[in-house]
Amino acid sequence: MTLPKVLTIAGSDSGGGAGIQADLKTFQELDTYGLSVITAITAQNTVGVQAVHPVSLNGLNDQLESVFTDIKVDAVKTGMLVSADYIQSISTYIRDYNVNKLVIDPVLGSTSGSELTKNEAIDELKNSLWPLATVVTPNLIEAARMLGWASINTVSEMEKAVYQLHEWGAKSILLKGGHLPGGESVDLLYDGHTLTHFPMKRIDQPHTHGTGCTLASAIAAGLAKGNSIHDAVSMAKDFVTCAIREGFSIGEGSGPLNHSAYRHRQ
Numbered sequence: 384m385t386l387p388k389v390l391t392i393a394g395s396d397s398g399g400g401a402g403i404q405a406d407l408k409t410f411q412e413l414d415t416y417g418l419s420v421i422t423a424i425t426a427q428n429t430v431g432v433q434a435v436h437p438v439s440l441n442g443l444n445d446q447l448e449s450v451f452t453d454i455k456v457d458a459v460k461t462g463m464l465v466s467a468d469y470i471q472s473i474s475t476y477i478r479d480y481n482v483n484k485l486v487i488d489p490v491l492g493s494t495s496g497s498e499l500t501k502n503e504a505i506d507e508l509k510n511s512l513w514p515l516a517t518v519v520t521p522n523l524i525e526a527a528r529m530l531g532w533a534s535i536n537t538v539s540e541m542e543k544a545v546y547q548l549h550e551w552g553a554k555s556i557l558l559k560g561g562h563l564p565g566g567e568s569v570d571l572l573y574d575g576h577t578l579t580h581f582p583m584k585r586i587d588q589p590h591t592h593g594t595g596c597t598l599a600s601a602i603a604a605g606l607a608k609g610n611s612i613h614d615a616v617s618m619a620k621d622f623v624t625c626a627i628r629e630g631f632s633i634g635e636g637s638g639p640l641n642h643s644a645y646r647h648r649q
């Protein structure tokens with residue numbers, strides 16, 4: 384018996400809702416084998432990020448070397464990438480080991496406002512890692528920041544943005560509409576040929592910490608299992624929607640999703 388192997392390269396969230404912890408829970412729920420390379424340790428809870436401790440560049444490279452020299456991973460998902468030199472290193476391994484299923488969640492900051500990837504790293508992300516991606520999954524704030532726009536507030540602005548982001552060389556872009564004003568959360572997938580809308584009635588739920596990490600990890604798991612980009616995204620949307628519906632409180636602030644909700648769905 385064997386399982387598809389999915390690697391997350393991301394930060395640790397001590398509160399367990401986002402980052403590496405959300406990624407590994409998602410991989411497990413989707414019957415894949417999860418591996419992790421940790422870029423940073425965040426001291427974090429439901430209220431916010433209290434501290435960020437990046438692992439050393441040597442520490443990052445040692446983990447990448449250990450995984451890639453021994454294990455043939457089927458897909459990789461990236462999250463918090465810290466800084467330009469970390470992104471350079473990660474891109475080299477992705478290229479040298481011919482990873483052809485790569486999901487980039489371009490995490491720039493936490494919802495609570497802490498910087499998780501340095502602003503100066505955006506150019507490196509665009510130039511070295513982005514062109515290797517199967518899917519990149521920015522939210523509206525990340526997309527606007529990377530494009531140098533003030534904001535993205537409507538579906539027609541989202542359409543313009545997704546076309547422009549696709550020009551940077553990724554196979555496809557999934558622009559997430561979780562932060563769209565109004566009663567719908569629409570995500571747009573563009574693969575260079577077809578634009579697909581994934582509309583979803585907004586779930587009235589304060590406990591949504593880690594939705595972006597969970598969605599990107601579910602896409603990576605779907606790709607690792609051999610699904611097309613469209614089918615992997617569609618399954619991942621169902622996965623995250625079930626998990627958001629059953630989000631729950633564990634502290635004073637925004638709680639996590641229930642990663643087992645998809646498994647228990649009717």
Ligand SMILES: Nc1ncnc2c1ncn2[C@@H]1O[C@H](COP(=O)(O)OP(=O)(O)OP(=O)(O)O)[C@@H](O)[C@H]1O
Pocket residue numbers: 401493494521522523559560561562568569570583584585586587588591592593594595596598620623624627
């Ligand atoms: N309240 C909601 N109801 C339904 N779907 C939602 C809701 N909030 C987010 N989503 C969905 O969850 C996924 C993540 O979207 P979002 O835009 O929130 O990403 P993000 O900002 O990166 O997530 P995070 O909250 O982890 O930072 C998308 O598929 C989005 O449509």
Ligand SMILES: Cc1ncc(COP(=O)(O)O)c(N)n1
Pocket residue numbers: 393394395396401402403425427462463490492493494495499591592593594595596
């Ligand atoms: C380690 C880590 N990675 C990613 C996020 C983004 O998740 P969110 O936007 O839900 O705070 C986070 N808070 N922490």
